[in-house]
Amino acid sequence: GAGVSQSPSNKVTEKGKDVELRCDPISGHTALYWYRQSLGQGLEFLIYFQGNSAPDKSGLPSDRFSAERTGGSVSTLTIQRTQQEDSAVYLCASSLLTGTTSTDTQYFGPGTRLTVL
Amino acid sequence: GEDVEQSLFLSVREGDSSVINCTYTDSSSTYLYWYKQEPGAGLQLLTYIFSNMDMKQDQRLTVLLNKKDKHLSLRIADTQTGDSAIYFCAEKNDYKLSFGAGTTVTVRA
Numbered sequence: 001g002a003g004v005s006q007s008p009s010n011k012v013t014e015k016g017k018d019v020e021l022r023c024d025p026i027s028g029h030t031a032l033y034w035y036r037q038s039l040g041q042g043l044e045f046l047i048y049f050q051g052n053s054a055p056d057k058s059g060l061p062s063d064r065f066s067a068e069r070t071g072g073s074v075s076t077l078t079i080q081r082t083q084q085e086d087s088a089v090y091l092c093a094s095s096l097l098t099g100t101t102s103t104d105t106q107y108f109g110p111g112t113r114l115t116v117l
Numbered sequence: 118g119e120d121v122e123q124s125l126f127l128s129v130r131e132g133d134s135s136v137i138n139c140t141y142t143d144s145s146s147t148y149l150y151w152y153k154q155e156p157g158a159g160l161q162l163l164t165y166i167f168s169n170m171d172m173k174q175d176q177r178l179t180v181l182l183n184k185k186d187k188h189l190s191l192r193i194a195d196t197q198t199g200d201s202a203i204y205f206c207a208e209k210n211d212y213k214l215s216f217g218a219g220t221t222v223t224v225r226a
Binding site: 004031033035042043045048050056059091093095098105106107108109110111 | 157158207212219
């Protein structure tokens with residue numbers, strides 16, 4: 001596809017269940033980012049993948065959150081034992097290179113809206 | 118993000134100019150961005166400015182940067198109904214973007 005895609009677009013789950021959110025970055029983009037958009041916290045950085053380098057996981061809020069990126073392309077964000085405070089929109093972005101220059105724009109997907117009951 | 122602040126709401130009449138303000142705290146930020154988010158959609162990059170610039174104009178959009186006061190603004194000329202959205206300012210350090218809470222712009226006829 002031409003842009004970043006995410007699935008599912010909406011996910012409703014019960015407290016305590018595990019969820020997996022998927023991100024397909026733009027083809028050829030080496031860097032991939034996850035952000036979370038929630039009412040109380042705004043937009044927060046979660047994790048960054050760049051090529052074969054070790055990911056920057058500094059934004060993950062707890063050890064219930066994990067992410068992987070297989071084959072340098074698709075990424076999955078997993079939340080174990082979901083809590084109500086995990087309810088948010090999870091946004092994925094990708095950029096062509098490392099993301100450190102102005103012209104290395106981060107392109108965002110439409111997000112996955114997660115609701116934990 | 119706690120380091121980037123924006124007013125939450127702006128109402129503007131169609132055809133008037135909109136000005137959205139933002140303050141940031143990290144003086145080492147190299148690039149500052151404006152993103153637009155329409156309902157149900159992701160973030161769309163509108164424009165960006167390098168920290169050593171004072172102004173950047175791109176069609177109807179004008180970005181002003183006061184580095185001394187760490188103040189950034191986005192002016193939208195001739196505001197249209199399609200400009201109704203949430204606008205986020207963001208600062209970038211290395212590869213991380215830190216966002217403000219977003220300003221909801223409502224365009225009234």
